[in-house]
Amino acid sequence: MPPGPQRLDLLDPAEVARLGGIEIVAEGVVEGFLAGLHRSPFRGFSVEFTEHRAYQPGDELRYLDWRILGRSDRLFVKQFEEETNLRSMILVDASRSMAWRGIPERLTKRAYADRLAAALALILLRQRDATGLVTFDEQVRQVLPPRVKAGQWTRIVRGLIDTPDGAGTAAHAALQRLTALLARRGMVILLSDLLFDRELALAALRYLRHRGHQVIVFHIMDPAEVELEGPPEVRFRDPESSVSVVVRPRELARAYADTVRREIAAWRTACRRHGIAYHHVQTDLPFGMALRLLT
Amino acid sequence: MSFVHPLALLGLVAAAIPALLHLLQRRVPPELDFPAVRYLSTAERESARRLRLRHLLLLMLRTALIVVIVIAAARPLVRLKGVGGGGGGGGAHEPTALVVILDNSPSSGAVVDGRLVLDRLRVAARSSIARTTSADRVWLMLSDGVLRRGTGEALLATIDSTRSAWQRLDLVQAVERAARLVEAQPLPGREVHVLSDLQRTAVATGHAAVARGVRVLAMAPGRSAANRGIATVTVSEGAAVIALSGSSAPPAGSDRPAPVPVTIRIGGGRGGGGRGEISARGLGTGAVTGSAVTISLPAQSLLPGWWVGEAQLEPDELRADDRRPFAWRVASPARVTATPGAGSFVAAALAVLQDGRRIVSGGSPDVVISGGEAFTGARVIVQPPADPALVGQANRALAARGVQWTWGRPGTPGPVAAPALSVINGVQVGRRYRLEGAGSGEQGAGDVLATVNGEPWLVRSGNVVILASRLDTAWTALPASPGFVPFVDALVNRIVAGEAEVDQAEGEPRVEFRTRGADTIAATAYGPDARESDLTPATPANATAALGGRDHVEVLDGERFVAARFSGTRRADVSGLLLVLALVLAAAELGVATRTR
Numbered sequence: 027m028p029p030g031p032q033r034l035d036l037l038d039p040a041e042v043a044r045l046g047g048i049e050i051v052a053e054g055v056v057e058g059f060l061a062g063l064h065r066s067p068f069r070g071f072s073v074e075f076t077e078h079r080a081y082q083p084g085d086e087l088r089y090l091d092w093r094i095l096g097r098s099d100r101l102f103v104k105q106f107e108e109e110t111n112l113r114s115m116i117l118v119d120a121s122r123s124m125a126w127r128g129i130p131e132r133l134t135k136r137a138y139a140d141r142l143a144a145a146l147a148l149i150l151l152r153q154r155d156a157t158g159l160v161t162f163d164e165q166v167r168q169v170l171p172p173r174v175k176a177g178q179w180t181r182i183v184r185g186l187i188d189t190p191d192g193a194g195t196a197a198h199a200a201l202q203r204l205t206a207l208l209a210r211r212g213m214v215i216l217l218s219d220l221l222f223d224r225e226l227a228l229a230a231l232r233y234l235r236h237r238g239h240q241v242i243v244f245h246i247m248d249p250a251e252v253e254l255e256g257p258p259e260v261r262f263r264d265p266e267s268s269v270s271v272v273v274r275p276r277e278l279a280r281a282y283a284d285t286v287r288r289e290i291a292a293w294r295t296a297c298r299r300h301g302i303a304y305h306h307v308q309t310d311l312p313f314g315m316a317l318r319l320l321t
Numbered sequence: 322m323s324f325v326h327p328l329a330l331l332g333l334v335a336a337a338i339p340a341l342l343h344l345l346q347r348r349v350p351p352e353l354d355f356p357a358v359r360y361l362s363t364a365e366r367e368s369a370r371r372l373r374l375r376h377l378l379l380l381m382l383r384t385a386l387i388v389v390i391v392i393a394a395a396r397p398l399v400r401l402k403g404v405g406g407g408g409g410g411g412g413a414h415e416p417t418a419l420v421v422i423l424d425n426s427p428s429s430g431a432v433v434d435g436r437l438v439l440d441r442l443r444v445a446a447r448s449s450i451a452r453t454t455s456a457d458r459v460w461l462m463l464s465d466g467v468l469r470r471g472t473g474e475a476l477l478a479t480i481d482s483t484r485s486a487w488q489r490l491d492l493v494q495a496v497e498r499a500a501r502l503v504e505a506q507p508l509p510g511r512e513v514h515v516l517s518d519l520q521r522t523a524v525a526t527g528h529a530a531v532a533r534g535v536r537v538l539a540m541a542p543g544r545s546a547a548n549r550g551i552a553t554v555t556v557s558e559g560a561a562v563i564a565l566s567g568s569s570a571p572p573a574g575s576d577r578p579a580p581v582p583v584t585i586r587i588g589g590g591r592g593g594g595g596r597g598e599i600s601a602r603g604l605g606t607g608a609v610t611g612s613a614v615t616i617s618l619p620a621q622s623l624l625p626g627w628w629v630g631e632a633q634l635e636p637d638e639l640r641a642d643d644r645r646p647f648a649w650r651v652a653s654p655a656r657v658t659a660t661p662g663a664g665s666f667v668a669a670a671l672a673v674l675q676d677g678r679r680i681v682s683g684g685s686p687d688v689v690i691s692g693g694e695a696f697t698g699a700r701v702i703v704q705p706p707a708d709p710a711l712v713g714q715a716n717r718a719l720a721a722r723g724v725q726w727t728w729g730r731p732g733t734p735g736p737v738a739a740p741a742l743s744v745i746n747g748v749q750v751g752r753r754y755r756l757e758g759a760g761s762g763e764q765g766a767g768d769v770l771a772t773v774n775g776e777p778w779l780v781r782s783g784n785v786v787i788l789a790s791r792l793d794t795a796w797t798a799l800p801a802s803p804g805f806v807p808f809v810d811a812l813v814n815r816i817v818a819g820e821a822e823v824d825q826a827e828g829e830p831r832v833e834f835r836t837r838g839a840d841t842i843a844a845t846a847y848g849p850d851a852r853e854s855d856l857t858p859a860t861p862a863n864a865t866a867a868l869g870g871r872d873h874v875e876v877l878d879g880e881r882f883v884a885a886r887f888s889g890t891r892r893a894d895v896s897g898l899l900l901v902l903a904l905v906l907a908a909a910e911l912g913v914a915t916r917t918r
Binding site: 122123124126219221247251254256257259260261262263264265266267269270271272273277278281282284285286289 | 350351352353354355356357358359360361362363364365367368372375
C-alpha cells in the first residue's frame with residue numbers, strides 16, 4: 027500500500043509528542059481523529075432531533091430512518107441538533123506514579139494522560155460542550171470549572187502544564203471533593219493509572235454515577251507494567267510509598283501478568299456493574315485509538 | 322567405590338558455586354522505581370511457596386549436576402559382582418600395585434613351534450601393562466632382578482627392547498620380592514604377574530612367602546622343547562670334561578637318548594697369539610643332566626701358559642647353551658724343596674707328587690717349604706716352628722721378608738673353612754697360632770685363603786704362604802686326610818704363585834682373566850647357568866606351591882590369565898552412567914528453569 031497522509035492520531039504517541047507541546051499535539055490528533063470519524067464522537071448524547079437528509083455513504087445505519095425507507099423506499103438519515111449545555115469534567119491523576127515510564131522512548135503515563143485530556147477537551151469544546159479540568163494527587167491541585175467560552179481550551183492546557191507531578195494518590199478524597207464541584211449533571215472522564223484503593227475510589231465514582239453523571243474511566247498503564255521485565259534480580263521500589271520488593275522478574279513474570287489481568291478485569295467488572303465506562307489504555311496506544319474507544 | 326582420578330574430586334568444592342551465586346546475587350540487586358509494586362507484592366505473595374520450592378529444586382538440581390559431573394570426571398569404579406573369566410580383562414579396576422615379572426632368562430630364547438618363547442611372554446607382559454591406568458603403580462622385573470618403576474609407555478618400551486638375557490631368574494625369590502613390594506603399597510589391588518616358561522629348575526629353590534592380599538598370576542607355560550646344553554667345561558689331567566645338561570627326548574622309535582656329538586676348539590692362549598687352533602670331537606652317551614663327555618687334549622703340544630677353548634654342541638631349540646668357552650693353564654711342574662723342619666708328612670707328599678710328575682726336585686728350587694726355620698727362595702711356604710721358643714725368631718724372619726703377618730698366641734681348635742680349597746674344607750685343626758697383623762690390600766685380608774673359627778689359618782703375602790698350624794697330625798688331621806696331597810700340589814704349583822682356579826660365572830659366554838702386575842693369576846669362564854638348559858616346565862601344582870601357595874597363586878592358560886588379571890579389583894567405570902545422569906539433571910534443570918518463567 028502506498029503511504030497515505032500522516033494522521034497524528036494514529037501515530038505512536040511518543041513520536042507525536044516530539045512534534046511539539048500539548049496544544050499542537052492535541053490539535054493534530056483531533057484533526058486527524060475527526061477527519062477519519064465523519065461524525066462527532068459524542069453526537070447522540072444529550073442532543074435533539076432536527077431534520078432528515080439524504081443518506082451518504084459513510085453514514086451510520088443506526089441513524090437511518092426506517093419508516094421513510096418503508097414508505098418511500100428512499101434512504102434518509104436523521105440529524106440531531108447539539109445542545110450547548112453538556113457539562114464535561116476531565117479528571118487527570120497527577121500523582122507521582124503517573125510520572126513513570128518503562129523505557130525512555132515512551133511517554134510517561136502523566137504525559138500521555140495530559141495529551142489525551144487535551145484532545146478530549148478540544149473535541150468537546152468544538153462541540154460547544156462546557157468542559158472543565160481537575161488535576162489531583164493526594165489533593166485537588168487544579169480546578170477549572172466547565173466553560174464553553176473562547177480560551178477555555180487554552181486554560182485547560184495551561185492547567186495541565188502548570189500541574190506538577192505530585193506525591194501519593196488518595197483519589198477517593200479528591201473524587202469526593204469533585205462531587206461537590208459537579209453539581210449539574212454531566213460527563214466525568216477520569217484519566218488515571220488507578221494505583222489506589224479500588225473500593226474507596228469506586229465508592230466515589232459510584233456516587234458521581236448516582237448523581238446522574240456519565241462516568242468514563244481511562245485506566246492508563248505503561249506496557250512495562252503489564253509485562254514484567256528487568257534484570258535477573260531487582261529491587262522494585264514504589265515511587266509513591268517507597269515500599270520495595272526484591273524479585274526475579276523472569277520467574278515472577280507469569281504470576282505478575284496474571285495479577286495485572288485480574289486487576290484490570292476487576293476494575294472492568296466493577297465499573298460495568300455500576301454503569302461506568304472503563305477503558306484500559308497503554309501508553310503506546312495511538313491517541314486516535316484511545317479516543318475511538320469513546321465512540 | 323574407588324576413583325581413577327581421585328584428585329578430580331577436589332572439584333567438589335565447585336558444588337558450592339550455585340549456593341554462593343545465589344547468595345552473591347541476592348546481596349546487591351539493582352533498585353528500580355516501579356509504580357505497580359502492589360501488583361508485584363500480590364503476585365509474589367501468591368507464588369511465594371511455588372517460588373521457594375522452585376528455588377530449592379533448582380539449587381538441588383544445579384548442585385547435584387556439578388557433583389555428578391565432578392564425580393564422573395574422577396572416573397568412579399564400582400565393584401562388579403559375578404565377574405567371570407570370560408570378561409577378556411575388560412572393564413576398569415581399582416588402583417593396583419602391579420609387578421610384571423618378565424622372565425627373559427636364557428631359556429626364553431628357546432624356539433618352540435617356530436616362535437621364540439620370549440615373544441609369547443612379551444605379548445602377555447605388554448597386555449598386562451597396557452591394562453594399567455595412571456592410578457596404578459607398576460613395576461617391571463626382568464631376569465636381572467631389577468624392579469623398574471615407570472610409566473606405562475616407558476615400561477612398554479622396555480618390554481619391546483627386551484631380549485633374552487644371560488642371567489638366570491630365580492622365580493621363587495623374584496616373586497617373593499615382588500610380593501613384598503606390592504604388599505607395601507597403599508593401594509586396594511596388589512598383583513604379581515609371572516610371565517615365564519616356568520622351568521621346573523626355576524621354582525626348585527623353595528617356597529615364596531607371599532603376604533595376604535597379594536595375588537600371583539602365572540601364565541601357564543606352553544609346549545616345551547627337548548634341549549641339551551653344555552653345563553661346564555673343566556680341564557684337568559690333560560682332558561676336557563664337558564658336563565652336559567638339559568632334557569632330551571629319545572628319538573622316534575628308540576627308548577634311549579641319542580648320542581651327543583661335542584666339538585671343542587682350542588684357540589690362541591692368553592697373550593699367546595699365533596699358537597694355532599686345535600679341534601677335537603667327542604660323543605656323549607646322552608643328554609640328560611649329569612652326563613659328561615671327556616675329550617683328551619694334546620697336552621704335550623701345548624706350551625705353558627693360559628689357554629682358552631670353546632665346546633660346542635650341534636644347534637638345537639635353545640642356542641644359548643650350545644657353546645661354552647673355557648680356560649685353563651698349562652704350567653711346568655714346580656721345582657720344590659722342603660727344609661728338614663718341614664716335617665715328614667710334607668716330605669711324603671712331595672715324594673708322591675714327584676712320582677706323579679707334578680713337581681720336580683733338584684737344582685735351584687722354585688718353591689721352598691719351611692718348618693719355621695730361616696728360609697730363602699723366591700716362593701716360600703712357611704709353617705710355624707715346632708718349638709714355641711722359636712716363634713719370635715720366625716716372626717722376625719717374616720718381617721725381614723716384608724711379610725706383615727706374624728704368629729701370635731695359640732688359637733682355639735676348630736675346622737678349616739676354605740671355600741676356594743675344597744680339599745681341606747672341614748678338616749679339623751687341633752693346634753694353631755693366631756695369625757696376626759695384616760690389614761688390607763695386597764698383603765691383607767684379601768689373601769686369607771682359609772680360616773679356623775673365623776681367624777686366618779692360611780694366608781698369602783706376596784710370594785710367601787703362611788700356615789697357622791704345622792702340617793703334622795699333632796697339629797691337624799690334614800696330613801692324614803685324602804686331600805692332603807692335592808692340597809700340597811695346589812700349594813706348590815698354584816697358591817704360592819698367587820694363581821686361583823678357573824672360576825665359572827653366569828653371563829654372556831666369554832673368558833676374562835685377572836692379573837696381578839704382569840702375571841695372570843686367575844680366569845673366569847662365563848656362560849649361562851646350567852639349569853637354564855632344562856626346559857621341562859614345572860607342573861601347575863609345583864609352580865603354585867613354589868610361588869606362594871594355593872591361597873595366592875593361580876597358574877592359568879593364556880585366555881584365563883587375561884581374564885583373571887585385575888579381577889580381584891575389577892570395577893565398572895560408571896562415569897558414563899553419571900554423564901547420562903548429568904544430562905538428565907541438566908534437562909530437568911532446564912525444564913524447571915524455563916517452565917516456571
